[in-house]
């Protein structure tokens with residue numbers, strides 16, 4: 001159950017970045033990228049089903065915990081293999097690895113509440129159901 | 144560990160988001176969101192999320208300081224008050240109260256603004272203003288004249304009920320980010336979103352129709368839309384007949400603004416002007432949102448009036464989903480104006496040039512008060528430059544950084560015989576002061592703030608101010624007393640109850656009613672629920688009718704020329720706020736936007752042999768600065784954009800002002816650019 005983005009809603013305000021960093025002791029796990037002149041795309045951990053980061057991690061610090069790709073800081077050696085393995089570039093390391101923990105211990109992930117544009121949710125269907133609602137309205141209006 | 148959650152109002156923009164500060168062992172340790180908040184639903188923008196970072200910043204002022212040679216000497220509060228009594232008091236005696244100026248702060252609470260206004264007027268000075276002068280003074284003038292009230296007409300959450308949202312001159316996606324959730328909600332139920340801006344901003348991402356106009360041609364665009372609506376018979380004749388006066392004059396005034404002519408002036412396709420006009424006029428509920436892109440022009444008042452006209456002829460006021468919404472940039476700019484920290488008004492927008500006003504307040508405050516408007520913020524600087532203003536008291540403002548043509552402003556402030564600055568950091572303005580007083584940040588004091596939707600909210604005190612810093616309320620009282628007045632207010636609540644008596648709009652906004660989301664003014668008595676939507680039953684003007692005031696397009700004061708071929712327009716970015724004294728000290732914000740940049744169109748840049756990331760120098764007739772080039776097609780050829788959060792930008796901007804509202808034309812200045820090497 002990762003965080004999904006409704007790209008039509010993201011306004012590139014970077015609140016998710018700052019909020020994530022705030023609650024993770026200054027180490028953020030979201031990166032908002034400006035794509036071209038106009039679009040902005042926040043890049044999150046996908047909590048992949050077959051997570052290459054967990055395969056690369058030889059100590060088992062990164063592991064699957066049901067839908068979540070979880071991280072055990074005690075086991076991490078800071079080798080950085082996960083950083084190379086992740087196809088989305090969202091796990092990074094300094095002395096240890098850092099990645100999205102879906103705000104473990106909080107009811108809702110921080111970025112989701114904080115996002116001013118309501119662009120984030122854990123509901124995969126939400127973005128497409130909104131798109132369908134807009135399309136239906138456009139058809140009804142004849143435009 | 145015992146942890147307390149203290150509700151406070153965000154210190155940045157005017158959206159009025161609240162959040163809890165969690166306090167452990169008397170330290171602010173974290174933020175918790177407030178999902179039940181009516182405007183933000185718990186969301187915060189990047190600045191709100193980073194707000195705590197400034198509280199414990201090493202640059203915070205901890206002690207009163209006095210100038211000593213080129214440096215500063217720490218002094219006691221007593222000595223500071225004595226120096227000020229001598230400096231300000233001396234100027235009052237020697238040159239008269241008209242030679243002393245007061246700048247109040249749209250970052251301070253209503254109670255503090257009320258007291259600063261009261262102090263200035265009681266000392267006999269009419270020169271009191273606040274930085275609203277630099278953002279929404281045209282709204283105050285233009286909307287009071289046309290609609291009889293200057294606030295946002297409808298609540299933020301009501302935007303979701305709009306079927307057509309026309310955003311002009313506002314990059315709300317970056318500056319009032321939480322509004323975007325309501326716009327998205329409206330879009331999901333079929334609303335059309337129109338965005339007019341010289342720059343393809345993040346706000347334009349939400350647009351169905353994007354109108355990229357030339358800077359300074361807003362009146363032409365609005366008149367063009369009005370022309371189309373009248374010509375195609377899309378006006379709401381019933382509404383015009385019942386609730387307005389002056390329609391005929393408008394028909395005459397916009398007669399020549401055909402889409403083709405307007406297209407030539409604005410650079411927008413004629414077809415798009417027609418599409419936008421139709422969408423706005425025929426939708427069952429349309430709202431207009433605007434901000435600095437409308438007001439910061441030498442035609443600012445005309446821009447605002449043109450907006451009001453458009454809403455009036457289409458009857459798009461006084462109902463759900465409609466309205467005219469000026470978005471205010473600071474957390475209490477609405478409140479500072481409500482409290483009369485404006486040259487032309489006493490508290491509650493009572494005209495200062497009306498003898499009845501002076502009489503009423505003379506009676507209430509027990510002193511003879513001066514009649515007539517005083518000097519505005521911009522005029523005070525001019526008067527200081529001419530040595531007509533000899534001493535100033537500046538609270539929480541940084542004119543040396545935020546005013547146009549900064550070097551002129553600095554010289555003017557240096558000419559003063561005596562300058563007191565009260566702030567939380569050593570700002571560029573404080574650097575010029577004789578005495579600097581350490582004030583409190585929002586979390587260190589209590590009181591009310593009025594958000595852009597006229598929502599008056601109580602913000603609680605979470606922690607103690609650092610060192611010997613005091614709340615602005617305490618400082619103002621001490622200062623007033625040392626200048627011979629009798630200000631005896633133990634806390635903010637005691638000031639609020641005086642405001643309840645004297646400001647009719649706040650009559651029922653009692654302290655005990657303010658736990659939670661607050662109340663929306665006008666709220667005349669203690670049982671009144673507040674008034675989220677204005678103008679439901681006509682207007683507070685003659686016969687209850689709004690005034691349609693015809694306007695005509697005038698070009699901006701400055702145009703591109705052979706020597707200065709580019710038009711510079713200024714604005715904000717998501718992670719910074721105003722002059723930047725707070726956000727530039729906030730690590731998680733400054734690391735995201737660390738330096739001044741200038742956006743240049745790729746084709747212009749190619750001609751000048753400028754590459755992305757080059758250091759370039761930008762020069763205008765008033766001064767020059769350097770910035771990092773950003774090549775982009777967000778701006779059209781001939782236009783460049785710079786944010787004003789860094790010193791430098793306002794070295795370039797023009798000092799041309801709106802003839803009525805006196806706001807400087809920050810949005811249009813001619814400049815030239817060359818590569819740094």
Ligand code: SF4
Nearest residue numbers: 010011013014016115
């Ligand atoms: S907070 Fe929301 S709108 Fe802002 S950048 Fe992140 S996802 Fe986009």
Ligand code: SF4
Nearest residue numbers: 045046048053069086
């Ligand atoms: S860190 Fe990368 S590879 Fe691992 S779960 Fe997240 S997205 Fe997948």
Ligand code: SF4
Nearest residue numbers: 153155156160188191
């Ligand atoms: S939108 Fe405005 S009030 Fe809300 S968090 Fe951001 S700056 Fe603060």
